[in-house]
Amino acid sequence: MKFQIFKQKFKSEEYIFFGVAIFTLSVIAFRIYSQYGCNIKTNILFLVLIVIFLPLIFLAYKDFKTFEVDHYTSLILLTIFALLNIILFLVKGNTFEIPLTEKLAYLPYQNLLGGVTLGAIFQLLVLLTKEKGLGQGDVRMAIICGLLLGFNNLIPWLYISIFTALGYGILIAVKKKKFRGTKVPFLPFMILGIFGTIIYLL
Amino acid sequence: MKKEQKKKIVGYIALTTVLVILPLLLLSGINTIYTNITLLITGKMQYDYNILEINAESCLEESVYKIKKNRAFTGTFTITRTDWNCTSEISDKPDNFGVKIIQITAVDQNENHVKMTKELNTNTDPFEISNI
Numbered sequence: 001m002k003f004q005i006f007k008q009k010f011k012s013e014e015y016i017f018f019g020v021a022i023f024t025l026s027v028i029a030f031r032i033y034s035q036y037g038c039n040i041k042t043n044i045l046f047l048v049l050i051v052i053f054l055p056l057i058f059l060a061y062k063d064f065k066t067f068e069v070d071h072y073t074s075l076i077l078l079t080i081f082a083l084l085n086i087i088l089f090l091v092k093g094n095t096f097e098i099p100l101t102e103k104l105a106y107l108p109y110q111n112l113l114g115g116v117t118l119g120a121i122f123q124l125l126v127l128l129t130k131e132k133g134l135g136q137g138d139v140r141m142a143i144i145c146g147l148l149l150g151f152n153n154l155i156p157w158l159y160i161s162i163f164t165a166l167g168y169g170i171l172i173a174v175k176k177k178k179f180r181g182t183k184v185p186f187l188p189f190m191i192l193g194i195f196g197t198i199i200y201l202l
Numbered sequence: 203m204k205k206e207q208k209k210k211i212v213g214y215i216a217l218t219t220v221l222v223i224l225p226l227l228l229l230s231g232i233n234t235i236y237t238n239i240t241l242l243i244t245g246k247m248q249y250d251y252n253i254l255e256i257n258a259e260s261c262l263e264e265s266v267y268k269i270k271k272n273r274a275f276t277g278t279f280t281i282t283r284t285d286w287n288c289t290s291e292i293s294d295k296p297d298n299f300g301v302k303i304i305q306i307t308a309v310d311q312n313e314n315h316v317k318m319t320k321e322l323n324t325n326t327d328p329f330e331i332s333n334i
Contacts, residue, residue: 063213063214067212067213067214068210068211068212068213069211069212069213071210071211074211125219129216129219131212132216133215133216133218133219133222134214134215134216134219135211135212135213135214135215136211136212137211137212137213138213138214138215140211141213155230155231155234158227159227159231162220162223162224162227165215165220166217166220166221166224169215169217169220170217172217173217179217180218181216181218182216182217183214183215183216183217184214184215184216184217184220185213185214186213186214186215187213
């Protein structure tokens with residue numbers, strides 16, 4: 001039932017969606033292999049990124065089509081990232097880091113801080129707007145983004161997410177000739193923000 | 203059916219919310235840039251000052267060298283380089299034979315100033331240098 005959304009006929013929007021997804025994945029592959037060459041470490045890094053990105057792309061597509069966040073996929077991702085970061089933080093301490101590339105490192109303490117900060121801000125927005133301005137699913141996704149990117153990378157992530165969502169929102173509003181009450185699926189842009197930040201950091 | 207509906211979590215942002223967040227985001231971005239520029243400037247100033255201090259030390263070495271060659275040497279000399287210059291003023295300390303006062307002023311192109319005053323005792327071997 002979950003994959004029912006893939007059985008519908010593709011429209012131009014879907015082609016653009018998957019075009020952007022494939023393009024960003026290609027850019028990530030190009031950035032990794034052109035800078036660090038083809039070796040076991042880069043292959044593992046690319047594989048890990050693909051494994052993380054595929055469920056994110058699925059979540060983005062579902063939100064794009066239905067304005068809903070898939071409960072199980074998002075919950076599994078949230079649990080995995082939260083547990084991984086909490087365990088590493090408790091076992092190795094707050095200065096522990098796993099260097100992935102020259103600029104990109106996995107810092108459990110920063111990731112937890114990022115997740116908590118983003119989650120708190122987004123939850124506040126949900127409460128203030130009574131879920132009319134921002135959906136509850138976006139809070140869950142914001143925590144995942146924070147846990148993935150870390151506190152230090154939240155500003156570029158937020159810039160990419162908000163500006164792309166604004167651009168798409170304006171397009172939709174102009175198309176519908178209605179600005180008030182126009183809703184934009186936020187997950188695809190949050191995930192585009194993750195892609196953009198990782199491409200910038202690689 | 204009811205179970206399915208319970209698990210629905212909406213994931214959207216209203217265009218109005220985006221427009222509200224945008225100025226806050228721009229403000230935080232400008233603030234970050236401003237803070238970083240300030241940090242960069244103070245870092246550069248500190249670096250320039252440290253380099254000038256090293257250059258002033260070279261000037262002091264040159265002064266001591268001149269005194270070593272000629273113990274009676276007094277007067278002023280200037281070392282000029284492309285991005286910095288220093289002036290060393292050597293005088294005898296009154297009522298203390300063989301003790302010299304060296305005053306060094308180094309200036310760089312960013313108008314950083316380093317001033318140091320030293321007392322050099324030429325009666326001992328090796329010479330003794332101390333701050334005043």
